[in-house]
Amino acid sequence: MMPFPIAATDAVAHAGVQPESCDVVIVGAGVLGVTAALFLRRRGLNVTLLEKGRVAGEQSSRNWGWIRQQGRDPAELPVAIEANALWRQLARECGEEIGLTTGGTTYIARTEAEMKTYADWLPHAAAHGVDTRLLTAEATDVLIPGMSRRPVGALHTSSDMRAEPWVAVPALARMAAREGVVIVEGCAVRGLDVQAGRVAGVVTERGRLRAPEVVVTGGAWTALLLRQAGIHIPQLTVRGTVAATEAVPDLHAGCAIDERIAFRRRQDGGYTLGPAGFHEVFLGRDVFRNLTRYLPALREDPTGTKIRLASPKGYPDAWTTPRRFSADEVSPFEKMRVLNPAPNRRIAEKMRSDFAALFPGAGEVRLKAAWAGMIDVMPDVVPIVDRCPALPGLTIGTGLSAHGFGIGPGFGRILADIVTGGAAGHDMSRFRFSRFSDGSRIRPGPAL
Ligand SMILES: Cc1cc2nc3c(=O)[nH]c(=O)nc-3n(C[C@H](O)[C@H](O)[C@H](O)COP(=O)(O)OP(=O)(O)OC[C@H]3O[C@@H](n4cnc5c(N)ncnc54)[C@H](O)[C@@H]3O)c2cc1C
Structure with missing residues (x-):
């Protein structure tokens, strides 16, 4: 099997x-830190981007590669629309082939109840x-021919895209570096x-770095x-397992999911597979501490999370991971340069056989790789993108809850404008830091 393309041992x-x-x-x-850095640099600031491991070593390379507007929380939708336009712009500007392809997103329905949810x-x-629309069974079969199980219909957005995350x-990041962002890999912020009473910079494993503004886009490690610094957010992490098939005939150009399996064509002719509605949470202190906040999301999707x-x-939430440490000792961030969870092999094999069963015309389906990522989640399935009210100079972008690759450049641009005092351009109240402490009811975004 192919090793995962980004590793802590890479130069x-x-x-x-x-x-x-x-x-x-x-x-x-x-994706969030890199795009925020790029847009801040384009506003004329001297930006330093610190990474404990390797650029995109964690979630941003391990995801399915979907860039979708479809199914978004209503507050995220305008940001996702902007992000789609930004992906096109950035793909042009970076001058590298990143696999950006407009193949659409399709949610295949097998029941009328699913069609009703999609229609909503x-x-x-x-x-x-x-341009989202409902497709009939016949139109779904034309769009994705060769499926062994007949659909009732589908929800489809033609303008949605895909790209190759680890590319x-x-x-x-290379473009950001060319434009003057100082990127330091292998440098953990302790x-x-x-x-x-305000942020004056960070302390890294290499010493102090003074700056009036700090943006934390630390994914699974943010909490x-x-x-x-005494700031608490109810962030948890869950494992998502992914598998990549070897090249198969061209079945469908876009991103699609049914009740069992998600699939997305890659540039190399294989498909990246994910399990529909399946992720795993490892028990740790933060799980118990934050459990009640996650009950609304668990009620909406009672079977998706396996313990x-x-x-x-x-x-980040291991029993032995220290929750407080001093800035002059080796931190948990340095001890785990790249969080590279073992994939769930049973699920990887199930995805392979589900995919092969769905597309009998694909011939023999073999896996060339399987990997996993720890997904950082929030109780309402939308991120925090805001200044931290308790600590002037600190801005937080985190908790993208399994859908931050596609929307990342949108929130990256917004972070740059928040830091420079510009306009976010969208209603950001849904993503405010204080929503977990101001008595607001937790309203999970759509599990679509
Ligand atoms: C299996 C899987 C499938 C997914 N599928 C999709 C999809 O198809 N479409 C989609 O839109 N999204 C998807 N996502 C979600 C998406 O990948 C994430 O939301 C997004 O990549 C998060 O980006 P980020 O920049 O916030 O965090 P990350 O990519 O996790 O980056 C955070 C970085 O911060 C670094 N860091 C942390 N702490 C420190 C520190 N103290 N000092 C220095 N560096 C530090 C980490 O090493 C890491 O590199 C998926 C995620 C997974 C795991």
């Missing part, structure tokens, strides 16, 4: 020198002029430097880092 591609000071420090070089989302698309985000006993050693 460092961005060996920037950590400066003594800069205008903005960004912690974490996933159409008004959101219509309100923003997105795309590193390509955007804590925020707080002085006189642990913020905790060092696994202890969080493996070194993970």
Whole structure:
């Protein structure tokens, strides 16, 4: 089987020198940190992007590669529309082939009840002029020919796209570096430097870096880092297993999912597979601490989350991971340069056989790789993208809840404008930091 393309043992591609000071420090070089850095640089700021492991080593390379507007929380939809346009722009500007293809998103329905749920989302698309529509069974069969199980219909958005995650985000990082962002891989931020009640920079494994503005886009590690400054967010992580087939005949150009399996064509002619409605949570202290906040989401999707006993050693919520540590000791971030969870092999094999059964015309389906990612989630399935009210100078972008690859450049642009005092351009109240402490009811976004 092919090894996962980004590993902690890879040579460092961005060996920037950590400066003594800069205008903005960004912690974490996933899709959000990379695009926020790029847009901040384009606003004329000196930006340092610090990454404990490798650019896009975690979620931003491990995802399915879907760039979708379809099925979004209504508050996210305008950002997703902007992100689609930004992906096109960035793909042109970076001058590298990132696999950006407009193949559409399709949710295949096997029951009338599913069709009803999908129909309920159409008004959101219509309100923003997105080309989402319901397809009949016949139209679904024409769009995705050769399926062994007959659909009742589908929800389809032709303008949705796909890209190759482990190619795309590193390509955007190279562009950001060319434009002047200082990127330092293999450099963990151990804590925020707080002085006189505001952020004064960060403390890394290489020492202090002074900056009046710090943006934390640390994915699965954000809650642990913020905790060092006494800031608590109810973030958890869940494991998602992914598999990649070897090349098969061209079955469908876009991204699609039915009641069992998600599939997306890759540039190399294979398909990236994900299980429909299946992820695993490892028990740890944060799970117990935040459980009640997740009850609304669990009620909406009672079967999707499978519980696994202890969080493996070194993970953000492992029993032995220290929750507080001092800035002059080796931190959990350095001990886990790239969080590379073992995939669930049983699920990977089930995906292979489900895919082969759905497309009997594909011939023998073989897997060339299987991997997993720890997905950072929030109780209402939408991120925090906001300034931190308790700590001037700190801005947070995290909790993209399994759908941040596609929307990432949109929130990256917004983070840049938040930091520079510009207009977010969209109603950001749904993504405010304070929603978990101001008595608001937790309203999970659509599990679509
Ligand atoms: C299996 C799977 C399937 C998915 N499918 C899709 C999909 O098809 N479409 C979609 O839109 N989204 C999808 N997602 C979600 C998407 O990948 C994420 O929402 C998105 O990549 C999050 O980006 P990020 O930049 O916030 O975090 P990440 O990509 O996780 O990046 C955070 C970075 O911060 C670094 N970091 C953390 N702490 C520190 C520190 N203290 N110092 C320095 N660096 C630090 C980490 O090493 C990491 O590289 C999927 C995710 C997974 C795992």
